[in-house]
Amino acid sequence: xxxxxxxxxxxxxxxxxxxxxxxxxxxxxxxxxxxxxxxxxxxxxxxxxxxxxxxxxxxxxxxxxxxxxxxxxxxxxxxxxxxxxxxxxxxxxxxxxxxxxxxxxxxxxxxxxxxxxxxxxxxxxxxxxxxxxxxxxxxxxxxxxxxxxxxxxxxxxxxxxxxxxxxxxxxxxxxxxxxxxxxxxxxxxxxxxxxxxxxxxxxxxxxxxxxxxxxxxxxxxxxxxxxxxxxxxxxxxxxxxxxxxxxxxxxxxxxxxxxxxxxxxxxxxxxxxxxxxxxxxx
Amino acid sequence: xxxxxxxxxxxxxxxxxxxxxxxxxxxxxxxxxxxxxxxxxxxxxxxxxxxxxxxxxxxxxxxxxxxxxxxxxxxxxxxxxxxxxxxxxxxxxxxxxxxxxxxxxxxxxxxxxxxxxxxxxxxxxxxxxxxxxxxxxxxxxxxxxxxxxxxxxxxxxxxxxxxxxxxxxxxxxxxxxxxxxxxxxxxxxxxxxxxxxxxxxxxxxxxxxxxxxxxxxxxxxxxxxxxxxxxxxxxxxxxxxxxxxxxxxxxxxxxxxxxxxxxxxxxxxxxxxxxxxxxxxxxxxxxxxxxxxxxxxxxxxxxxxx
Numbered sequence: 001x002x003x004x005x006x007x008x009x010x011x012x013x014x015x016x017x018x019x020x021x022x023x024x025x026x027x028x029x030x031x032x033x034x035x036x037x038x039x040x041x042x043x044x045x046x047x048x049x050x051x052x053x054x055x056x057x058x059x060x061x062x063x064x065x066x067x068x069x070x071x072x073x074x075x076x077x078x079x080x081x082x083x084x085x086x087x088x089x090x091x092x093x094x095x096x097x098x099x100x101x102x103x104x105x106x107x108x109x110x111x112x113x114x115x116x117x118x119x120x121x122x123x124x125x126x127x128x129x130x131x132x133x134x135x136x137x138x139x140x141x142x143x144x145x146x147x148x149x150x151x152x153x154x155x156x157x158x159x160x161x162x163x164x165x166x167x168x169x170x171x172x173x174x175x176x177x178x179x180x181x182x183x184x185x186x187x188x189x190x191x192x193x194x195x196x197x198x199x200x201x202x203x204x205x206x207x208x209x210x211x212x213x214x215x216x217x218x219x220x221x222x223x224x225x226x227x228x229x230x231x232x233x234x235x236x237x238x239x240x241x242x243x244x245x246x247x248x249x250x251x252x253x254x255x256x257x258x259x260x261x262x263x264x265x266x267x268x269x270x271x272x273x274x275x276x277x278x279x280x281x282x
Numbered sequence: 283x284x285x286x287x288x289x290x291x292x293x294x295x296x297x298x299x300x301x302x303x304x305x306x307x308x309x310x311x312x313x314x315x316x317x318x319x320x321x322x323x324x325x326x327x328x329x330x331x332x333x334x335x336x337x338x339x340x341x342x343x344x345x346x347x348x349x350x351x352x353x354x355x356x357x358x359x360x361x362x363x364x365x366x367x368x369x370x371x372x373x374x375x376x377x378x379x380x381x382x383x384x385x386x387x388x389x390x391x392x393x394x395x396x397x398x399x400x401x402x403x404x405x406x407x408x409x410x411x412x413x414x415x416x417x418x419x420x421x422x423x424x425x426x427x428x429x430x431x432x433x434x435x436x437x438x439x440x441x442x443x444x445x446x447x448x449x450x451x452x453x454x455x456x457x458x459x460x461x462x463x464x465x466x467x468x469x470x471x472x473x474x475x476x477x478x479x480x481x482x483x484x485x486x487x488x489x490x491x492x493x494x495x496x497x498x499x500x501x502x503x504x505x506x507x508x509x510x511x512x513x514x515x516x517x518x519x520x521x522x523x524x525x526x527x528x529x530x531x532x533x534x535x536x537x538x539x540x541x542x543x544x545x546x547x548x549x550x551x552x553x554x555x556x557x558x559x560x561x562x563x564x565x566x567x568x569x570x571x572x573x574x575x576x577x578x579x580x581x582x583x584x585x586x587x588x
Contacts, residue, residue: 012416119293120300123567127526128544128560132308135548135556212425216530219427222548235427239534242431243439250435253428261423268419 006273013269016262023259027078036069038076038229052238052245062247064238073229074252080230081259084145084214089206091149093199096156101195103157104164105187115161121154127216134222144223148213156202160195167191197274205267208260215256231256290575294568299351301564305557306350310343359561360554362547369558373540377562379449380539383462383531384524386455390463391520395470402471403478404501414471421468426527430461430534447536458535462527466520473516477509511582514574521570525563 007013026033036059046052046063055062061070103114121129133147167173168191176186217223218232219239226233231252238248325333334340341349353360359369402414437457438446444457481487482505490500525541532541540559547555 116296117300120297120304122522123297123301123564124304124560125522125525125563125567127529128556128563131529131544131548132305132553132556132560135551135553136308208423212423215425216427219425220529220533220545220548232425235431239427239431242435246435249428249431253425253432256425256428257420257423260425261419264419264423 003270003273007266007269010269012265016265016269019258019262020266023078023082023255023262026075027082030072030075030079034069034072034075036072038068038072039227041066041068052241052248054245055247055251061251062245064234064248065241065245070234070248070251073234074231074255077229077231077234077252078255080141080224080228081211081214081232081256083141084148084224084230085207085211085263087142088145088148088214089152089203089210091146092152092206092210093156093203095149095153096202097160097195097199099153100157100160101164101187101191104161105168105183105191107165107168114157118154118157118161121151122158124151126151127213130213130217131220131222134217139217139222139225141224141228144214144217147217148210152206152209152213156199156206159198159202163195163198164191167194201267201271201274204263204270208263208267211256211260211263287575290572294572297568298565301561301568302351302354303347305561306347309553309557310346354561359558362552362555364547364550364552365555369554372543372555373558373562376538376540376543379537380528380532380541382455383458383528383537383539386459387462387466387524387527390459391466391470394463394467396474398467398471399474400478400501400506402475403482404497406475406479411475415475418468418471421464421471424465426461426465426530427534429464430457430531433457433461434534449536449538454537458531458537461531461534462524465527466523469516469523470513473513474509477512478505481505481509507581511578514578514581516574522563522567525566 007017044058052065053059053063055070059069059071061074064070064073099114099118103111103118105111106114129151130147133150134144137143137147173186173190176190181190214223214230215232215235218230219236221233221236223232224230226237234252235249238245242249339346357370359373361367362369362372365372398414398418402411405411434446434457438444444453445451448454478501482501487500487505490504491497495504528539528541529544530541531537532539533545536542540562544556544559546552547559
């Protein structure tokens with residue numbers, strides 16, 4: 001609660017919270033908000049010449065090249081983007097926590113091996129690795145989420161590793177161990193709670209990265225497959241018409257930007273609040 | 283110092299081996315059988331078996347991996363499924379275009395990032411700082427393909443200042459380089475700012491001010507060189523960002539580089555090309571990191587004496 005109050009006191013974080021709340025509500029209540037189904041090719045969805053309709057009139061965001069209501073597609077696309085954003089990033093943070101914690105706690109050969117593997121993953125450009133994975137597997141919502149999780153855990157692992165290394169040396173951990181506490185007890189009750197601020201901050205910042213990566217994969221045609229709408233594949237489907245029907249590209253584009261920006265702003269503010277020593281860093 | 287660099291060199295080689303292992307395993311786990319893909323639709327089972335034998339796909343996993351690494355060392359990245367040619371020449375033919383684009387992108391990124399980062403650090407805490415930081419967040423939160431299409435829409439389709447797509451003249455480079463540079467510029471600005479703030483707090487900067495040097499001289503000649511070090515160390519991650527960005531930017535602008543090659547390969551599920559581009563990118567990242575390690579002592583004498 002204290003954190004939330006502090007967040008609302010910062011204009012940029014407040015902006016982020018409002019945008020995220022709107023997107024979340026839109027995703028949850030999409031079927032009730034939208035007047036049309038996202039997949040219906042409406043009889044009056046195209047002009048007499050067969051062109052998509054611009055925003056306004058009966059269609060808030062206009063229609064796409066197949067005569068589908070863009071507002072409905074964007075609303076349902078919010079579901080796709082948020083599910084992937086939350087699930088993929090949740091898994092990535094969990095893997096990162098596990099690897100970083102184990103490597104930092106075990107040290108020695110096992111810890112070293114884990115960190116060398118992390119270094120190895122750093123050598124791959126995230127998007128290309130995701131492309132390679134997505135090209136090998138048949139892309140679907142959950143595959144895309146897993147692909148993103150598999151490339152995004154690395155940074156979290158590195159940070160958690162550094163923090164755990166520092167924590168293990170601290171007196172209260174040494175004291176706990178000399179009192180006879182086992183490894184699992186030390187990790188669960190004494191190290192993990194100290195890693196929570198990091199996990200929360202990266203859990204938020206990472207959603208921005210994930211939403212962008214999903215949009216990019218879908219834009220390249222290897223993310224979530226049409227007709228299931230995602231913000232990225234709405235743009236993918238209409239990119240060649242961006243001169244004649246700019247709304248089809250720039251409305252979803254602006255929404256992707258606003259969503260990623262909001263998660264970044266909230267994450268940045270959370271870092272300031274939860275970890276004052278990091279204030280002003282990156 | 284020497285032993286540190288030697289250790290980094292060994293590490294780089296090991297990482298490259300690991301990279302090869304991962305791409306190999308990805309290829310190995312491929313659901314589609316490459317022999318079937320190469321043989322074509324009308325092939326008999328005997329022909330597929332023959333091709334499998336020819337490719338060494340009937341050998342044990344370890345042998346296949348050694349064979350794969352041996353091939354890589356000879357510059358053999360495999361054959362494209364669709365173009366029926368070697369992957370390496372395909373990549374090499376397109377590399378110059380990508381390097382031009384990346385060089386231009388780096389110029390944009392560094393120019394914007396340094397300028398905004400220094401401005402924010404000098405006027406830290408104020409309105410200028412907050413605006414620049416907000417702007418940098420917008421930069422890092424922008425989907426590159428939307429930026430690319432927006433620049434095309436405004437500056438090519440509407441204003442007609444730049445060509446829609448293609449390659450050849452300086453005017454072709456401007457929009458792709460801007461698209462590529464903006465994202466990185468956001469990160470650079472934030473990093474330059476925090477590094478500069480750290481340096482500006484130090485005693486020697488106060489001394490420089492105290493002896494009456496102009497503010498500009500203190501910032502640019504005394505503080506900036508020391509703030510650059512963490513930025514040089516970022517070059518590996520930076521190259522990674524660029525390699526990812528190149529795929530999107532080249533796809534949108536029709537830029538004939540390796541990003542476009544990868545994008546076309548995605549459409550046709552031409553896995554050897556995708557893997558080839560991934561390998562070349564990983565190589566670039568590892569070399570970039572190594573370069574940063576070797577350059578750092580020249581920029582900062584403190585590292586040389588360690």
